[in-house]
Amino acid sequence: MASPKIIALDAMGGDHGPEVVVPGAALSLERQPSLNFIFYGNSARIETALAHHPALLKASRVVHTDHVIAMDEKPSQALRRGKGSSMWLPLEAVKTGEAHAAVSAGNTGALMAISKILLRPIAGIERPAIAALWPTIHSECIVLDVGANIGATAQQLTDFSLMGAAMARAVFHIERPSVGLLNVGTEEVKGNDDVKAAHALLKSVELPLDYKGFIEGDRIGQGAVDVVVVEGFAGNIALKTAEGTARQISSYLKAAMTSSFVTKLGALLARGGFVALKEKMDPRRVNGGTFLGLNGIAVKSHGGTDAYGFASAIDLAYEMAQSDLIARLTSDIKNFHHKLSAAAQSQEQIQTSAPSTPPSVALGNAGE
Amino acid sequence: MASPKIIALDAMGGDHGPEVVVPGAALSLERQPSLNFIFYGNSARIETALAHHPALLKASRVVHTDHVIAMDEKPSQALRRGKGSSMWLPLEAVKTGEAHAAVSAGNTGALMAISKILLRPIAGIERPAIAALWPTIHSECIVLDVGANIGATAQQLTDFSLMGAAMARAVFHIERPSVGLLNVGTEEVKGNDDVKAAHALLKSVELPLDYKGFIEGDRIGQGAVDVVVVEGFAGNIALKTAEGTARQISSYLKAAMTSSFVTKLGALLARGGFVALKEKMDPRRVNGGTFLGLNGIAVKSHGGTDAYGFASAIDLAYEMAQSDLIARLTSDIKNFHHKLSAAAQSQEQIQTSAPSTPPSVALGNAGE
Numbered sequence A, B: 001m002a003s004p005k006i007i008a009l010d011a012m013g014g015d016h017g018p019e020v021v022v023p024g025a026a027l028s029l030e031r032q033p034s035l036n037f038i039f040y041g042n043s044a045r046i047e048t049a050l051a052h053h054p055a056l057l058k059a060s061r062v063v064h065t066d067h068v069i070a071m072d073e074k075p076s077q078a079l080r081r082g083k084g085s086s087m088w089l090p091l092e093a094v095k096t097g098e099a100h101a102a103v104s105a106g107n108t109g110a111l112m113a114i115s116k117i118l119l120r121p122i123a124g125i126e127r128p129a130i131a132a133l134w135p136t137i138h139s140e141c142i143v144l145d146v147g148a149n150i151g152a153t154a155q156q157l158t159d160f161s162l163m164g165a166a167m168a169r170a171v172f173h174i175e176r177p178s179v180g181l182l183n184v185g186t187e188e189v190k191g192n193d194d195v196k197a198a199h200a201l202l203k204s205v206e207l208p209l210d211y212k213g214f215i216e217g218d219r220i221g222q223g224a225v226d227v228v229v230v231e232g233f234a235g236n237i238a239l240k241t242a243e244g245t246a247r248q249i250s251s252y253l254k255a256a257m258t259s260s261f262v263t264k265l266g267a268l269l270a271r272g273g274f275v276a277l278k279e280k281m282d283p284r285r286v287n288g289g290t291f292l293g294l295n296g297i298a299v300k301s302h303g304g305t306d307a308y309g310f311a312s313a314i315d316l317a318y319e320m321a322q323s324d325l326i327a328r329l330t331s332d333i334k335n336f337h338h339k340l341s342a343a344a345q346s347q348e349q350i351q352t353s354a355p356s357t358p359p360s361v362a363l364g365n366a367g368e
Helices: A018-031 A043-050 A054-058 A075-081 A088-096 A108-119 A154-172 A193-204 A232-257 A261-269 A271-281 A307-322 A325-353 B018-031 B043-050 B054-058 B075-081 B088-096 B108-119 B154-172 B193-204 B232-257 B261-269 B271-281 B307-322 B325-353
Strands: A006-010 A036-041 A060-064 A101-104 A129-135 A140-144 A178-182 A210-215 A227-229 A289-292 A297-300 B006-010 B036-041 B060-064 B101-104 B129-135 B140-144 B178-182 B210-215 B227-229 B289-292 B298-300
Touching (some): A006 A018, A006 A088, A006 A307, A018 A043, A018 A054, A018 A307, A036 A043, A043 A060, A054 A060, A088 A101, A101 A307, A129 A154, A129 A232, A154 A178, A154 A227, A154 A307, A154 A325, A178 A193, A193 A210, A193 A325, A232 A261, A232 B232, A261 B261, A297 A307, B006 B088, B006 B307, B018 B036, B018 B043, B018 B054, B036 B043, B054 B060, B075 B108, B088 B101, B108 B289, B108 B298, B129 B154, B129 B232, B140 B232, B154 B178, B154 B289, B154 B307, B154 B325, B178 B193, B193 B210, B232 B261, B261 B271
Parallel strands (some): A006 A036, A006 A101, A036 A060, A101 A297, A140 A227, B006 B036, B101 B298, B140 B227
Antiparallel strands (some): A289 A297, B129 B140, B129 B289
């Protein structure tokens, strides 16, 4: 049976505040009746919204604060003056153990910075990452890092692999998730030195995951692996490009279906199919980026989402809390991180004694 | 009036050889009757294919060679033993001035390596790039580098901007193309040091382009700019991810439209719309990656394309030859490269005297 979990919510984050956060929590509660919530923010607005959801009201507590971090505040600014804000308090509740997870639709950079300060990275982790759920043809996969950091060393990429695999176990319930390194080709000579070194490490060290080697960008959506690992610059660009492409095709489709009376009639008849397609492509279904590698669960919801989307972010936080992600991840890092470090060091020794690879072999395989 | 242009074709490149290359040339000739072709490869197979296209036959010359570079050959290997091959000879024809442009559907890495050796980079260019045409909601844009190199310095990114703008002038006939730097956010603090330094250079130096600042991945397909500049690792991943997303949505759409009798009937009625959509999403429409920054025009077609797709690659080669891309690009590099170098040097001096930026400001803005 599911044990009761307490989720701490930034009620003021995102474009809509309590008017989306509260009904979002109500939706999530319908799916997970054992959930409890703490709402942080303007108590009058929160309570007005809660009045429409009697079941949620019973499972909730409200903590008032007038202090809100703006969407355009810089991370450094948010760190200096964020204490006591509707974003800070939920993370503090996770830190003290009062809550099992925090969810916010607020400023990503601020949330990341405050999470890092309050929850601290897991021992051995140099850099937390942002993991995103990515829809695939079959179901979903996890892609990380989608923008917490710019660049990543080989060792950081292997940490991301461990972290992503732990999340896949928690969220997809797969004991030995498959992991791929995102690259510009699948041959061993492809990619930069960090990617190549990470590939060698992941191949040589026995880890609680099924390493599948390099994968290219077109294989993410095919569901080629459960976890796609990439440094944050390319990862963020991949995520945004996929979102943009989906929107682009939606607009093509709309134009095509309204181009004549007959296509409009056909589209009307095929309505059921379009509804199914819309559902499949609905970004709200997999709403929620997670900060992985910290001593606590913090989920970022899209700022512009609605109650349905916010509920997906809560569901994700719940799944991770429920499956004891942090304990499992901490133990994975403890058990495997030093093996990876040792392998990385011996790899470096080999590399410094060998001639370096000429840049000409870094040739991509664009167009194929 | 269009002056006659000679296109040198690797008849053996790609998955199908002359059986696609020859009908592709025939299609392109219908659109540009002033074209002439030289086919390199197995003359018997080429001539058999040419026999079906009497108009093309008249505009063509065949140069026999049995030597073909395999799709899986390494660039270094192709360089060593590629001389006299069906891929080498068209590039040699461009070098000697016998042809105005070369097109091949063969091995990308080999084609890039041989092009670089035979055509040489334009004076001042450290690294040629692969530029891809990218479909947008309105029309198309150019994205470079999509995989010739891994990583790029600030100066290389500014070179890519000049090169992309010159190509946009040639292909889109826009005198002052808009250029954006692909990044993980639009604020000045976002991105790695190279991207930030390139941004400062592009803002401060007067160039024959309209610099629009940073753009994120979701804006490429919206047609936010005519030219998108990015280093080759992230650029290749963006391109492949967009291709994968398009395929993924096609398969959703197919499943949705065949889910019931009524949706099938509706889809049948809306057929005209679906045909329009398919046309819009057809990767063959914008087939062709170009090696930019060399003293000659070399276009890479997708290896698996058909005659229609190969014709698009020839069209692109023709457009670039016709508009005298290389001369214009060489003059742009000559006129502006030293200004960018000077600005880069004074920037470096400022940077070394200022304290370095702390890594925490590199925070991405994933999920927003």
